[in-house]
Amino acid sequence: MTELLAVAVITVLAVIAPGADFAMVVRNSYLHGRRTGLLAAAGVAAGVLVHVTYTMLGVGLLIASSTVLFTVVKLIGAAYLVLVGVRTFRARGEVTVDLERRAGLTPLAALRTGFLTNVLNPKTTLFVVSTFAQVVGPGTPVPQQVGYGLFMALAHLVWFGAVALFFSQERLRTLMLRAQKVLNKVIGTVLAGLGVSLAFAPSH
DSSP states (O other), X not given: XXXXXXXXXXXXXXXXXXXXHHHHHHHHHHHHOHHHHHHHHHHHHHHHHHHHHHHHTTHHHHHHHOHHHHHHXXXXXXXXXXHHHXXXXXXXXXXXXXXXXXXXXOHHHHHHHHHHHHHTXXXXXXXXXXXXXXXXXXXXXXXXXXXXXXXHHHHHHHHHHHHHHHHTOHHHHHHHHHTHHHHHHHHHHHHHHHXXXXXXXXXO
16 A cells, blocks of 8 residues: 555656656647647657556666666657657747647647657656666566556646646637747747756656
């Protein structure tokens, strides 16, 4: 019970802490509508499952313990965030409120933005690896470990799904779209800034 509670608390705190996933879901939700935001949230959850899978296979510990591998993952993730951030910053404020019906992102592209943002984020790697290494005991049954992993992914899906629903509300979205030139620059700066800070953060 203590182990379960620890996993739950750590997961919830990690999920609600603002970061790249949050900025990406907000960006997709207000620019492209509810469906795109929810698909981005689903992509984030899918990314968590990837982290859980390789951690259970032992690869996560290898990445966390290898400075070279961890640095490679960190730099790729940083480059992706900077790229999306720069593109968002430079985007013209020409998106209209009826974009939901003629979405600028395909469902696959929307899913991919959330997935790549999460799966290339070494902070998620450390979150999953450290949780399994420090909280989950070596004697914990594999089905129970799988359950913890599914809970982590579900928590991300629920939280970021709620974020997508909130920022895609018609009234709020209309207001945000009217100010999208400024918001694009703010969100673009945040994403690029997160990428730069990630690139220069200590490897461990």
